[in-house]
Amino acid sequence: MDKLQQHTINRDEPVISIKGLHKSFADLQVLNGIDFTLYKGENVAILGKSGTGKSVLIKIIVGLLKPDKGEVIALGKQVDRLNQKELDALRLRIGFSFQSSALYDGLNVYQNLAFPLTMNQKNISKKELNIAVERILDAVGLKDKMKQMPSDLSGGQRKRIGIARTLILKPEIMLYDEPTAGLDPITSADIIQLINEVQQRFNTSSIIITHDLTCAKNTSDRTAMLLDGKFAKVGTFEEVFNTDDEHLKEFYNYNFIQD
Amino acid sequence: MNNFRIRKYIFTKKIDQFFEDVYDASKFLLRFFKEAFKRPFHLNELINQCFEVGLRSLTLITLTGFIVGIVFTKQSRPSLSDFGATSWLPSLMGIAIIKALGPLVTALICAGKVGSGIGAELGSMKVTEQVEAMEVSSINPFKYLVVNRVLATTITIPVLVFYCSFVALLGAFVNVHIEEGSSFLAFYNNAFSTITFIDITESIVKSVVYGFTIGIVGCFKGYNATQGTRGVGRAANQAVVFSMFLIFIEEIIIVQIFDWIIYS
Numbered sequence: 001m002d003k004l005q006q007h008t009i010n011r012d013e014p015v016i017s018i019k020g021l022h023k024s025f026a027d028l029q030v031l032n033g034i035d036f037t038l039y040k041g042e043n044v045a046i047l048g049k050s051g052t053g054k055s056v057l058i059k060i061i062v063g064l065l066k067p068d069k070g071e072v073i074a075l076g077k078q079v080d081r082l083n084q085k086e087l088d089a090l091r092l093r094i095g096f097s098f099q100s101s102a103l104y105d106g107l108n109v110y111q112n113l114a115f116p117l118t119m120n121q122k123n124i125s126k127k128e129l130n131i132a133v134e135r136i137l138d139a140v141g142l143k144d145k146m147k148q149m150p151s152d153l154s155g156g157q158r159k160r161i162g163i164a165r166t167l168i169l170k171p172e173i174m175l176y177d178e179p180t181a182g183l184d185p186i187t188s189a190d191i192i193q194l195i196n197e198v199q200q201r202f203n204t205s206s207i208i209i210t211h212d213l214t215c216a217k218n219t220s221d222r223t224a225m226l227l228d229g230k231f232a233k234v235g236t237f238e239e240v241f242n243t244d245d246e247h248l249k250e251f252y253n254y255n256f257i258q259d
Numbered sequence: 260m261n262n263f264r265i266r267k268y269i270f271t272k273k274i275d276q277f278f279e280d281v282y283d284a285s286k287f288l289l290r291f292f293k294e295a296f297k298r299p300f301h302l303n304e305l306i307n308q309c310f311e312v313g314l315r316s317l318t319l320i321t322l323t324g325f326i327v328g329i330v331f332t333k334q335s336r337p338s339l340s341d342f343g344a345t346s347w348l349p350s351l352m353g354i355a356i357i358k359a360l361g362p363l364v365t366a367l368i369c370a371g372k373v374g375s376g377i378g379a380e381l382g383s384m385k386v387t388e389q390v391e392a393m394e395v396s397s398i399n400p401f402k403y404l405v406v407n408r409v410l411a412t413t414i415t416i417p418v419l420v421f422y423c424s425f426v427a428l429l430g431a432f433v434n435v436h437i438e439e440g441s442s443f444l445a446f447y448n449n450a451f452s453t454i455t456f457i458d459i460t461e462s463i464v465k466s467v468v469y470g471f472t473i474g475i476v477g478c479f480k481g482y483n484a485t486q487g488t489r490g491v492g493r494a495a496n497q498a499v500v501f502s503m504f505l506i507f508i509e510e511i512i513i514v515q516i517f518d519w520i521i522y523s
Binding site: 064091100116165 | 397
């Protein structure tokens with residue numbers, strides 16, 4: 001499996017900065033004081049058990065959810081203070097890959113990829129559209145699936161198209177929500193390779209939400225472990241799991257890691 | 260760590276839920292009017308949705324309309340023949356179909372066919388994160404999905420109402436022709452002799468209101484679907500039940516208003 005190659009991380013340029021973030025749903029406290037910074041060119045994997053608020057965190061970053069307390073600054077903008085127009089402009093610079101891929105059922109692969117472009121660039125010509133779609137399908141290795149419907153694709157192919165749909169808008173930040181969830185180890189390895197290729201080819205900064213240690217180890221510069229609504233530990237993969245903390249050891253021991 | 264506390268209700272769980280639903284529905288309705296007049300307008304999608312709404316229910320409306328016309332004429336004949344007034348059948352059918360049966364039959368069929376379709380489609384998009392996927396791509400899902408569908412039902416259902424009324428009158432003519440041997444022209448002259456401008460207006464008002472109701476209820480239920488596939492089924496089901504319930508309430512109100520206009 002290809003590991004994330006050496007690349008430049010600009011530690012003077014934070015692209016996402018989170019301070020004192022709290023979020024609850026009804027009486028359930030999910031995030032309880034998150035502090036975190038993502039730097040330009042950096043890949044960070046956020047690990048945690050199911051239901052610990054990993055997906056909630058990235059949904060707050062793109063403004064799908066509002067924080068109860070704390071601030072989230074993405075690409076220099078405080079997300080919860082933006083009006084709809086400003087938020088839309090920011091969202092064009094942040095790609096969000098859903099756990100379920102969230103492909104539009106009624107549209108084929110070409111239409112799925114063309115849709116965000118035509119909706120955001122009113123004057124785009126048919127020729128430009130075709131070139132953009134072909135280029136992005138080529139990047140994810142699915143050029144031959146252009147006319148297929150999402151229901152005809154395998155889980156791994158759906159993930160790839162989901163990632164392609166976000167990449168077509170040329171984002172500066174990629175947020176991956178459980179990119180390898182529900183996939184077999186070989187397809188997972190393909191997706192991990194794709195995440196690394198995206199980083200190198202498009203020079204994105206990424207947050208990878210996962211509970212798959214293989215994915216975290218092979219895609220991230222830093223790893224953060226979310227526990228009880230807070231980051232229990234942030235560092236390189238080895239730093240996080242070279243620990244005596246019972247919770248981290250338990251999480252590590254239940255995972256099978258492929259190098 | 261225990262994050263759960265017992266939730267307190269102002270009244271009871273069900274009453275609180277009812278008021279929350281009314282509040283959410285009002286907000287949804289206000290948002291529709293706010294977004295409907297705002298750019299961008301997705302004309303292609305609107306035309307596509309009009310086509311969908313029309314096509315989805317055309318066969319059923321044709322069949323039902325024709326049968327309603329035949330059956331209603333057949334069942335009205337004995338009462339009129341007691342008074343030797345079977346010659347009034349065309350005008351009775353005309354007024355009954357244009358004013359009441361056409362709009363109501365079309366609305367009920369569309370509530371079942373189109374309303375449930377919208378509820379299920381949007382519900383499925385909601386629970387599979389397709390709506391959120393639009394949001395993160397800087398596309399306004401409310402404008403694209405909800406506004407276009409509600410406008411499509413509001414525009415298309417009045418057209419279907421006129422079509423259904425025409426087919427039902429055709430059914431009525433078939434029955435009258437078989438029993439009394441009247442000609443097509445004589446039947447239609449007779450049928451339209453009692454229909455006034457205000458009757459046509461009432462039919463148009465009803466069909467526009469029913470079309471809007473079917474669209475907005477289907478979208479509201481689908482757009483707010485939760486709890487996975489179970490939620491999708493519930494959204495489709497509730498879209499039909501609430502639309503039908505509201506259609507009957509609106510029928511009573513509109514009839515009262517037009518009676519008041521005619522007789523005052």
